[in-house]
Amino acid sequence: MASEFELIERYFARPGKRALLGIGDDCALVEAAPGMTLAVSTDLLVAGTHFFPHTDATRLGHKTLAVNLSDLAAMGATPRYATLTLSLPQVDEAWLGAFAAGFFALAGEHGVELIGGDTTRGPLTLGVTIMGEVPRGAAIRRSGAWPGDDVWVSGTLGDAALGLAFLRGTKALDESLARMCVERLEAPTPRVALGVRLVGIATAMIDVSDGLGGDLAHLAHASGVTATLRAADLPLSEALVRLASDEALQLALGGGDDYELCFTAPPSLREAVAQAGHVAQTRVTRVGCIDSAARSALAVRLIGADGRELPMAQGFDHFLAGA
Ligand code: ADP
Numbered sequence: 246m247a248s249e250f251e252l253i254e255r256y257f258a259r260p261g262k263r264a265l266l267g268i269g270d271d272c273a274l275v276e277a278a279p280g281m282t283l284a285v286s287t288d289l290l291v292a293g294t295h296f297f298p299h300t301d302a303t304r305l306g307h308k309t310l311a312v313n314l315s316d317l318a319a320m321g322a323t324p325r326y327a328t329l330t331l332s333l334p335q336v337d338e339a340w341l342g343a344f345a346a347g348f349f350a351l352a353g354e355h356g357v358e359l360i361g362g363d364t365t366r367g368p369l370t371l372g373v374t375i376m377g378e379v380p381r382g383a384a385i386r387r388s389g390a391w392p393g394d395d396v397w398v399s400g401t402l403g404d405a406a407l408g409l410a411f412l413r414g415t416k417a418l419d420e421s422l423a424r425m426c427v428e429r430l431e432a433p434t435p436r437v438a439l440g441v442r443l444v445g446i447a448t449a450m451i452d453v454s455d456g457l458g459g460d461l462a463h464l465a466h467a468s469g470v471t472a473t474l475r476a477a478d479l480p481l482s483e484a485l486v487r488l489a490s491d492e493a494l495q496l497a498l499g500g501g502d503d504y505e506l507c508f509t510a511p512p513s514l515r516e517a518v519a520q521a522g523h524v525a526q527t528r529v530t531r532v533g534c535i536d537s538a539a540r541s542a543l544a545v546r547l548i549g550a551d552g553r554e555l556p557m558a559q560g561f562d563h564f565l566a567g568a
C-alpha cells in the first residue's frame with residue numbers, strides 16, 4: 246500500500262510557478278507582490294453535514310476549492326495559493342485520483358497553486374485554506390455599505406437548495422432541471438472574475454452561502470445599516486420560477502450553497518456594475534437598496550410585488566440548526 250508521502254507525491258504535488266517553495270518542506274514560502282495584500286480564508290466540508298458521503302469525487306474536489314474561491318471573490322481578491330487538508334476513512338486511490346482531477350481542473354482555471362496540506366486517517370473531511378492578492382486598501386469588506394446604495398446579486402438564487410431537496414427525495418423535478426440544480430449544488434461556479442472587477446465599484450460585498458436573507462443581514466449588520474429586498478426582482482432560474490411563489494422565495498432567500506455574490510454600490514455606478522457583469526460574463530441583478538443607518542434589530546426587510554412587507558426567511562446556522 247502507498248505511504249502518505251507517495252500518495253501526496255502521486256496526487257497532489259504539482260510544479261508551481263509563483264510560490265517561492267511549494268509542497269515537500271515543513272512550510273511553503275509565499276510573498277505578496279509589491280503593493281498587494283494577502284487575503285486568506287478557510288472552509289471545511291464534512292461528510293454528512295456539507296455533502297452526501299457518496300458524492301462524485303471529482304465534484305467534491307471541485308467544490309472543496311470552489312467554496313473557498315467564493316470567499317476570495319467576495320473580497321475582490323485574485324486567487325494565488327491553496328493548502329488542502331484531507332481526513333480520509335481509507336486509502337482509495339480511484340477516489341483520490343478523481344478528487345484531485347476535480348480540484349486541479351478548477352485550480353488551473355483560476356491559476357491557484359497547491360502549496361501544502363495535511364493528510365490523515367479519519368472521518369471524511371475536506372478542508373482548504375486559500376490565499377489571494379488584492380491591492381493594498383482595496384479589499385471589499387462587508388462593512389462599507391452606505392444608505393442610498395443599491396443591493397445587487399450575481400447569478401440566480403435557490404437552485405442548489407432545490408437540488409438538495411431533489412436529492413433528498415422531497416421534491417420532484419424534470420430531468421434537465423434536476424441536473425442543473427444538482428450541478429449548482431455539487432459543482433458551484435465561484436464568481437471570481439466578477440469579484441475582482443467590482444474592486445473600486447462595490448462598497449461592500451459578501452458571498453451568499455447560507456441564503457441571501459441571512460447573508461445580506463450579515464453585511465447590513467457589519468455596515469450598521471438596514472436593507473430592503475424586492476421579492477419580485479430576485480433572479481430565479483426556470484426551476485424556481487415553476488414553483489409556487491412562496492416556495493421559490495423560501496429557497497431563494499433561505500436556501501444554502503448558492504455561492505453567488507451579494508454587493509452594494511451607489512446608484513451612480515449602475516452602468517459600471519453592469520459592465521463588470523458583462524466582462525465577467527456573469528448575470529448581475531439589482532434586488533434592493535440600503536435604507537438607513539440601523540435603528541431596529543431587523544437588518545433586512547422584504548417587500549412583495551404589491552408593496553407590502555413579507556416575513557423574512559432565515560439563513561442557515563449550524564449551531565442554531567442543531568439546537
Ligand atoms: P508535517 O509532518 O510537517 O505535517 P507532512 O508529512 O504532513 O508534513 O507533509 C509533507 C508535505 O506534504 C508538506 O509539504 C505538506 O504541506 C504536504 N502535504 C501533505 N498533505 C497534503 C495534501 N493533502 N495536499 C497537499 N500537500 C500536502
Ligand code: MG
Nearest residue numbers: 362363364365
Ligand atoms: Mg502533516
